[in-house]
Amino acid sequence: MSPRRVTLADVAKAAGVSRTTASLVLSGRGRELRISQDVEQRVLRTAEELQYRPNIVSRGLRTGTTRTIGFVSDTVATSRLAGDMIKGALEAARDRGFMLFIGETEGDAELEHLLLQAMQDRQVDGLILASMFTRTIKVPKAVTAMPAVLLNALPKKPAPLPAVLPDEVEAGRRAARVLLDAGHRDGIHLIGAGPSLRDRPSESLAAVERLVGIREAFGAAGVKVAGARACPDWLPEYGLAATRDLLRTAQPRALICFNDRIAMGAYQALDDFGLKVPADVSIVSFDDHPIASWMRPPLTTVALPHYELGRKAVDVLFAEIDRDRTGGDRVGEVHRVAMPVRIRESVAPSSAVQPLG
Amino acid sequence: MSPRRVTLADVAKAAGVSRTTASLVLSGRGRELRISQDVEQRVLRTAEELQYRPNIVSRGLRTGTTRTIGFVSDTVATSRLAGDMIKGALEAARDRGFMLFIGETEGDAELEHLLLQAMQDRQVDGLILASMFTRTIKVPKAVTAMPAVLLNALPKKPAPLPAVLPDEVEAGRRAARVLLDAGHRDGIHLIGAGPSLRDRPSESLAAVERLVGIREAFGAAGVKVAGARACPDWLPEYGLAATRDLLRTAQPRALICFNDRIAMGAYQALDDFGLKVPADVSIVSFDDHPIASWMRPPLTTVALPHYELGRKAVDVLFAEIDRDRTGGDRVGEVHRVAMPVRIRESVAPSSAVQPLG
DNA sequence: ATCGGGCGCTAATCCGATTTAGCAATGGAG
DNA sequence: CTCCATTGCTAAATCGGATTAGCGCCCGAT
Incomplete structure (x- = not known):
């Protein structure tokens, strides 16, 4: 069907270098590994010309990181409220080159389990567990094994999971x-x-x-x-x-x-x-x-602040992913996001006569 | 961090067979390739015991199919209306073991381009291009190279892309x-x-x-x-x-x-x-x-019928993916989804005196 | 005894990147 | 002139599966 994608090997061949060299240059590690300016420029130019884009699936296999996070909610995607939450998460993720898998559990534990499995099968780098209403939820054990954040929810039993909630x-x-x-x-x-x-x-x-x-x-x-x-x-x-x-x-x-x-x-x-x-x-x-x-x-x-909640959850998740990578300890901090007052027209100054007593 | 995942090699070793055999059995092709009942059962049981789950990233690298579809909308995820559309798509996809990448373009062509690239880098199997309001959209050329469906939108210029719209x-x-x-x-x-x-x-x-x-x-x-x-x-x-x-x-x-x-x-x-x-x-x-x-x-x-639109789009997309796989021709059919009347209480029988003339 | 063929399974390769280990060439020191 | 370091690059292994090609073995036919 479609013309085959340009691979690293294509770039390497066209530039007359090995795949290793091409990879080194393109991942920005060329400098520290003493690749000459000349070769570096040649690889860069070739990649540009060929419109090379690394295959994230392949990279994911090798490195275990897919630049993808899973957003699992009970039924959040469906409500307008929550749409903004997703939007915030989406944009914060996009800022870092990450994509979001969305999933709904509808409060069904079995479905939730399946969904989490499906996400882990796809090697997501982290999870956001969101709830439609602010409440406490039972944290599936599968979640504790990887970077995760609770959004609009608190763990029912104390767990070392960070949470993001409206204040x-x-x-x-x-x-x-x-x-x-x-x-x-x-x-x-x-x-x-x-x-x-x-x-x-x-x-x-x-x-x-x-x-x-x-x-x-x-x-x-x-x-x-x-x-x-x-x-x-x-x-x-x-x-x-x-x-x-x-x-x-x-x-x-x-x-x-x-x-x-x-x-x-x-x-x-x-x-x-x-x-x-x-x-x-x-x-x-x-x-x-x-x-x-x-x-x-x-x-x-x-x-x-749905939008902000979504953004914040992603930010916290990235911190969590970093912590995981560097072997830091899990903390489980609760982050509160401010709720702004929207002044409109349903409140008037009190004209009440103050009662004497 | 987490205990390493069980791989096919683990299953094969535990069952005392080669990876090939294990793969064959688990993909259901054991029968046709004359694997004995005995071995088949052993592999199946071992996989079960070890709770083996195939790594979809790896499989994706080899087969090119990631069981993932991309859902790109102008700003759909954010509106309540559209939440249901996503929900429908989510559920229809889930029925087939597929996950959804969600992305919003906010009508920005540059963002759209980036998003489509990000999805292609992740080897999505197909794309749904959704619009918040029913309208005609300019179809990015990147889309024509892979299975895709327009949702709540029609192509501005005639294109061999199927579309799903409310009737x-x-x-x-x-x-x-x-x-x-x-x-x-x-x-x-x-x-x-x-x-x-x-x-x-x-x-x-x-x-x-x-x-x-x-x-x-x-x-x-x-x-x-x-x-x-x-x-x-x-x-x-x-x-x-x-x-x-x-x-x-x-x-x-x-x-x-x-x-x-x-x-x-x-x-x-x-x-x-x-x-x-x-x-x-x-x-x-x-x-x-x-x-x-x-x-x-x-x-x-x-x-x-947002929910139904979402489901239908996924159904049509799967047909499109099949067509792509079997080398069929693209058609670009327009599918209309019925809009049901919700009878409530804002209509009363006319009590008007009919004018004589 | 030899050969052909079906049966049951496996070795090896591939997908597209990253990463480790190491090779060839050059130059300076001894 | 030899030896060692450094420079600049590459071969090969790896990730976890899918897939192709094919290897032994046993059986019956010649």
């Missing part, structure tokens, strides 16, 4: 501060989780951490949260139900919704009760889901 | 029929494109094809579209503006929005004018964006 606690603080900065001190309700750390969707690490941050920031400001409703899952319908429920008995001035889909439901409930955002009720949320900017009014939210 | 014309017909079936014959407006085929976002193939289908179905039913507004881009704000503009001068009974984001804007405009969906105005749309089911009322829309 949810700080995000919680930031959400709270958005309201505090706008002068809100009363009638602040939480929708999605709380008041206790146990009131949240199961397995949701983010819920706990956000709640911790929120309580911390309010605590430091001497502000008490008026109330909270947990949701079994963070979907619009639960946000709608919880907010409706709240509105039957209370008159909130501000809501912190635990994610944008919850907020979407809250918007609807408020609308049903004839309440305006942000004139009557301010709302701040988390995630910066694409819909956040389409909602009316556009939603102020603390963004999940 | 947009039929989708247009289906959208129209949803309204016709509900009894709508009057006050039907188009938001996003039309009335002429030229009134549409540039480069949007989907717009043209949907419009063709819509006109065809209405034409066949003897129904005339009351009006149409084109949008420079299919975003909520333009949908909002176009619909507002429409409402100032007309009283539509039904809208066909050219995608869900346009529909989202239309919902807002109708809400502003105190009109209810679907009681006052029925709406049908395209894409089945995730928000479509979260809108209130949930939006009836003709879905882009």
